[in-house]
Amino acid sequence: MAERQPPVSNFYIACRNNDIDTVKSLLETMITDEINKLEPNGSTALHAASYYGHHEIVELLLMHGASRSIKNKYNYIPYDEGKTDTIKVLLSRDDNKDRFVGDSNNSIEWIRIGDKIDQEAKAIRKMLKAYSNQNKNKKKKNLINMIDLGSYKDIDKIKRYFNQANELNDPTYIIRAYTEETEFYQRLNRELARVHQLNLTDENQRQLLDFLHLICCHSDLRKYDFQDEIYRGMNMDVNDLKQYEIGAKIMTKTLLSTSKDRRIAEKFATKTGISTGGTTIKKACICKYKIRKAHTALAIQELSVYPQEQEVLIVPYSAFQVVQIQEIRSDYGVITEIELRQCKSHVETHTAIAVGGGLFATAMGSVVGLFLDNEDDEN
Template identity: 40%
Template sequence: MGNAIESLKKYVTNRRAQEYNAFLSQSDHPERLSSDNVITLTLSPTLSSTATSEAKSTTTKAVATSTACSEFYWACRNNQIDKVEKLLPTMTLDEIDKLEPNHSTALHAACYHGHIRIVRMLLEAGADRAIQNKYGCLPFDEALNNNIKELFFRVPNSNRLVGNTGVIEWELIDDDVLDKAAEERDIIKSVYNNAAGNDSMNKMFEKIEKNYINKGLANIHGIEIIKRFFQKATKEQDPQWIIKAYTAETDFYTTLNTEIAGGAGMYQSERRYIIALLSHHPILNNYTFIGSAYRVMRQNHDDLKKYEVGCCLMTKSFLSSSIDRKVAELFVVRQEEEREKGGTKARFKADGKVIKSWVMCIYQIKRKRTALHIENSSQYANEGEILIMPYTVFQVKNISQFKAEFLPDKPLMTQIELEEWNK
């Protein structure tokens, strides 16, 4: 198990490196400049929202000298642990996450310079992991070594890309439920269309925050983190903050999905607003994903037999998956390692078959806005998350078995290939 998990960890830890490592050695990198330098920032080119050509506009702006950066930033950059410990309890999360005049944050600085204790302190304090610096790099991308990058991983027993049952995730469907799926999607589309272009859009954000978040979810684990993200979503009218909330390691995403799947009546409108914003808001158009996404689940052997080639499934909630198969494999390996440490052994039926076994699900996404590639807005960028929308219909195209080389004894593992239903 040790070699398998270390190999997958190394891969997942460095999967973003090819895209972002080149920026780390740039002469004008914020973390390479001394306090005497004047920083000049070139903002990323932006496309006109109405233009159809490739014309771009670039803005250059001179900002204050880096000595204008906060005392807290410099303490994190210079590994002044005592000062960081003194300042942290007095600061708000907005102050901790401040984008400094050199377009970096305290978490970027601590990661870049390899100050592992300070990185750990900032993450435990709730620092936002998804803020980009001037090069579009996240703190994870700036980390000096893999030990720091691994601090950004979820806890080993996280079920983020793992389903322990199909009950909440999907259901086998017949013609009647196909109609129901279409009806639900039409309702969500109507909710968004009725709000677009007037004050109702503002009301959607407000009602989600004031009713569902502040009242309905008041007692869930991590609610203060979630409240902060939704306050920003309402203030800025920006659903990207909802993505940050959804990816945070709190009880928000599990509670939301359980209630969507179960059809809970209370706050149903607010949950539909969340689905509508993530499904249709134009700010998220650039997140559109077409392609293959990977997710694993532990499935009861008898339930697994219900799935046949040609049958259709409907996602009953949001579904987290990964753009990279090896990320899903790592979730399996880490969970198996935790089970082994805890002394939990696989349970077998009288005929010798395992009661629950691992299944690799491959979702082929074909339509725009069915799924969002939320990696760069996620609190856990290393996961390469693809977020699949509720009420999406997939057809099983193939069921096969493969040798799971990443698990001890290399057992056979079921693989289900699903393609988005186009009819």
């Protein structure tokens, strides 16, 4: 005789049945772990509300910290279970956000374009490797300290991620914090952009150096290495676009969010500005990156708060060369496609390890050194 399955919770039943008053009442005393509990039937309350199309319940759950990334016993996240467009929109990132699109006026997007960019990356590697080596034998009380970026909305949410990383000795919680749609990742990249000269003895840079060291060197992140084509949108005016001529070499400045799904980047990229005369101020572009070496990018889909975006992170100070530029027609109109291939010399010298580098690269002006593999390749 088959063993009887335990009953699901009253909270789950209320979410499944669209009992808004009961859900509101229960949420007042529930903690996040209880809200995200996998019930005996293998689903969370958010899965149930999404499946049955209860958009008000979905909104309530999200407001109280329900996770978009938990998979049920069928390997589906709540987004996959959503039966209506309204539910899918609620579980998606706002299209007006700029996570997968860069702007040519944004000083933190690129560091430099030039013929000898690979050599600059090598110099950066050597400078940073010293810091990596001196940290190997240090014993620290915490895995990572909270980065001081001032006060901003949802800072308590980010602090919880840092606390979990320390309590569980798990760097993936820092990645989860970065994927949250808060000011954390934006302020972090702006902070990196302000620091142009790395100083290993500067205590003002210690938090950034420690954070970068953890993100780039922790063995638990190695399994997320990714090699293939990925996409990121760009909005550029005509003059800026001229810099991206075939053969030009480009070195990334910060951590860049890209997607395996071209349509994600195209959707974000086509939010172009129009002047009062009807003339396009910025051209919608799609950058297609060809990653040719491990430890250059990390596929963090299963860590992301928005797993349906299929996010891949490119580390800073990774060198690419423009190999093709063409106008193409997409579902969102005519866009300019820029194809970039990872530079051969950059690949051969094992320059980068996946995620997190971009978080601090710009800030320090020399980051790739921390991304060296165990091989002592200084070519």
